[in-house]
Amino acid sequence: MGTFIEPTAVVEDGAVIGDDTKVWALSQIRPGARVGSECNIGRNVFVDEGVIVGDRCKVQNNALLYAPAVLGDGVFIGPAVVLTNDRHPRAVNADLSLKDASDWDADGITIEDGAAVGARTVIVAGTRIGAWSLIGAGSTVTRDTLPYGLYVGAPARRVGWVGTEGVRLEPAGDGRWRCPVSGDEFVEADGRLTPA
Numbered sequence: 391m392g393t394f395i396e397p398t399a400v401v402e403d404g405a406v407i408g409d410d411t412k413v414w415a416l417s418q419i420r421p422g423a424r425v426g427s428e429c430n431i432g433r434n435v436f437v438d439e440g441v442i443v444g445d446r447c448k449v450q451n452n453a454l455l456y457a458p459a460v461l462g463d464g465v466f467i468g469p470a471v472v473l474t475n476d477r478h479p480r481a482v483n484a485d486l487s488l489k490d491a492s493d494w495d496a497d498g499i500t501i502e503d504g505a506a507v508g509a510r511t512v513i514v515a516g517t518r519i520g521a522w523s524l525i526g527a528g529s530t531v532t533r534d535t536l537p538y539g540l541y542v543g544a545p546a547r548r549v550g551w552v553g554t555e556g557v558r559l560e561p562a563g564d565g566r567w568r569c570p571v572s573g574d575e576f577v578e579a580d581g582r583l584t585p586a
Contacts, residue, residue: 405437408445426463438475444503458498465501468509468527473499477515502537506556524552538576538583551576551583559583 395401395413404421407413410428417435419425425437426445433451437443441455444463449455453467456475461467475496482488497515501507505519508527513519518534525531526542535541540550540558551559553569559576562568566586567576575586 399431414451420457432469450509456496458496459501460498461501462503462505462521464504466506467501468507468511470510471507472512473501474513474515475499504554522552522554524556536582551578 391410393407393409393411396415398415399413399417401407401413401419402421405419406424408425408427408429411425413419413431414433416433417431419437420439422440423437425431425443426447428446429443430448432449435449436454438455438457440457442460444461444465446463447461447465449467450469452470454472456473459473475498476494477497480489483493499513499515499517501519502521504522507513507519507525508529510527511525511529511531513531517531519525520535520537520539522537523535523539523541525546529542529546530544531541532545536548538551538553539548540552541548551567553559553572553574553576555569555571557569557571559567560570562575565578567578567583576583577586
């Protein structure tokens with residue numbers, strides 16, 4: 391296998407790329423970014439300075455990961471997903487002088503292990519995406535999501551639960567849920583889901 395960086399990709403000095411990771415055409419990985427092992431970084435992906443991508447992540451074409459985003463292990467980022475970093479964006483200050491890095495504080499996004507974010511989703515700065523949750527394509531996530539939650543819409547809202555297979559769980563009675571693929575069972579209590 392081995393690490394592969396397509397010749398038109400730009401991996402800047404100071405970026406770290408893990409073993410067996412693939413970086414495809416026209417992608418840019420900025421200084422201080424860390425991409426883990428066995429990742430697949432698709433075409434035209436932007437990974438900002440200081441962004442951390444865990445091991446075995448898949449980041450699809452045209453995704454934009456702005457600092458200081460942190461992705462856990464096994465995270466899926468669909469095509470054209472945007473991870474924002476500013477809740478109050480402005481190009482200029484009140485006096486119309488151009489803003490620079492000292493005029494704002496980046497507010498990052500954390501995506502926990504195993505979570506999946508569908509195509510063209512926008513995640514607003516300062517949001518945490520729970521482990522193994524699934525965000526439906528085209529959603530706008532404005533607040534934290536629960537582990538194993540299935541979220542859709544703009545703004546995104548929870549419409550169900552998913553297991554580690556990414557398939558909607560089925561009710562099994564008495565606050566229990568079952569994955570129709572793996573048979574794994576989960577327990578819902580106090581609005582949260584945990585493996586049984």
